[in-house]
Amino acid sequence: MTFRFLLWGLITLFIGYALISLIWPKQRASLSEFWIRVCLAAGLGFGISSCVFFISLSLSPQLTTWLFLPEAIIVGALLLLQLNKNSSRTVPQPFPAAGKPFHTWNALLWIGFCAILSSSIVIFLLLSLASPHGGYDGWEIWNMRARFLFRGGSQWTEAFSTLLYYSHPDYPLLLPASIARSWIYTGNETQATPLAIAMFFTFATVALLAASLSLLRSTSQGLLAGLVLLGTPYFLRRGANQYADVPLGFYFLAALVLLNCRKRLPESNRGVLALAGTMVGFSAWTKNEGLLFLGAIILSFFILPVRFKGWKHGLRQMTRFLLGLMPILILLGYFKTALAPASDLISEQQGLWPAIERLLTFSRYWEISKAFLEQVFSFGLWHPYTSTPLVLAYYVLLAGKNVDDKEQSSIRSSVALIGLMTLGYFFTYVLTPRPLKWHLDTSLNRLFLQLWPSFLFIYFLIVRTPEMAMLAGSGKLKPSLGTNFEVGQAQKYG
């Protein structure tokens, strides 16, 4: 079983890594870039393999017994493509090689990061072993659906029966299909795989956040962001509970990282936009909120910037993005129209008038605003002595911000994206047919959790790095200097 378990993991990773290597040619040997590629590869691998599993199941449930066949074909094709890859595609360093100033705080941050990472791994394992089936949503939605797919045989579509309304049969299948696929590999329903998937998404989110900020800013900035994320107890708890909000947050972050990296890549490297589209597609294939994210990302990254860059540029960019998104969206469309019942938030609306009435009830706006404000300071289950959001507000005021001109537009779009998502969540509550207080109490903290890694990514992109702050303090940094390269130069010649 151990061998089959490893094989499942390796095939998942290989599919993703081979694709990433084709789309995003290796730039330079850096630890940050390596981690970004591994995290994106595994996220991509889980997404693609869950789609292959779903397609096999839809064609014939018997096909899943021979699941390794389509997967072997994919692996073979990717190997061939890798071998034929033109080595001249390797592009010169788009990410500026920073001077590597090493300060005391770097060492302290590394020590702090390693300590919090070790502690978080212990916390995660203890929580997971105490509840191997996961928390309420873990077993009631995702693991139960996986059982239907694995045990159901020719009747697997009964997983979407409206009699199971409480387990949201309209939710998409990235997680259940990944779990069921792993059980086909291992031959039995081991709880080790949902646990491993949950562990991957939890710690890959941390790694992706820290590595991408290390690449785009500085190592210390990446470590600091990683520390803050691991210092969010609710993130670890929900990760170990096998909730989909953590994988969803991972795909949100992956898309945002790619969209912010593309400015640094040569114009010819179109694949990164398509890859961002695929990650957005997988977020919608994970949970319904991904569809809201899709709308928000198109608006903030492709439609709103049109007034600065012209519609031709916007259209060209969006076409590349849609290229990666469409295959997943078609699959999701098939799932939503042919198999899944309507979402309870829509089916329970009881017509247009009650919805309009809710929209015009201003006490709802007040109640939701109050809940949003409360949750901002408490959703992370931080200890009362350590309110991280307050500390972050204080930190940005102290450190100041530093964004160079090249990054202005993507950061503006990223901020707009978070704003649009928050607005979307807000109006979901305004329109909900469920009792408002109950709905807010049972879900708002999870919605904040979904956005938390992306928020931290944008926050630490904007706020000055420790290196920049020290230079600013010593008067060596011009206000316009921002990237780690420029800091390196300033330190070298300062």
Added chain:
Amino acid sequence: MQGLNFDYVTRFWVGLILAVVSALLSNFFMFKSTLALKSKLVRTDAITTYEKRFEGLKLFLPPHGVVGYMSGSNPEILDKFDVAYAQIQQEYRLAQYAVAPIILRPATDDVVQNLLFVIIDEYGGGFLDSQPPKKIAPPKNFILLRGFGNGLLLYRRELP
């Protein structure tokens, strides 16, 4: 100017240390509370224990289809949107988790005559709280197929 710069650097350090310490403390407090779970690890978790009850029963169920479920004289509450019934509903959903891909539905009067099997859980949603089992009357025209000695009973509709 020098004084201002010094102030900025000092204040920045304070901010940086606060951010790091706040993260470390939150994680430490969670670590401390999670260590208490160590004692739980020697026991089987509640869901696995709950599921084990259904192992024998599953052998008597059809491979697919809809089966009725009762854990009290009033099965309507299993589908009722009321937090007062959260515990009973949780055990109903755990039963569903255990018997998937069979679909359970509350054996209410309006649907029970269309069902072939009904599962009765005498613990009435109190199994996880170690409450004592209680007798539950089966639906009309259903006969006992088998009791499993753990509060679970399987009834079958009488054949005409």
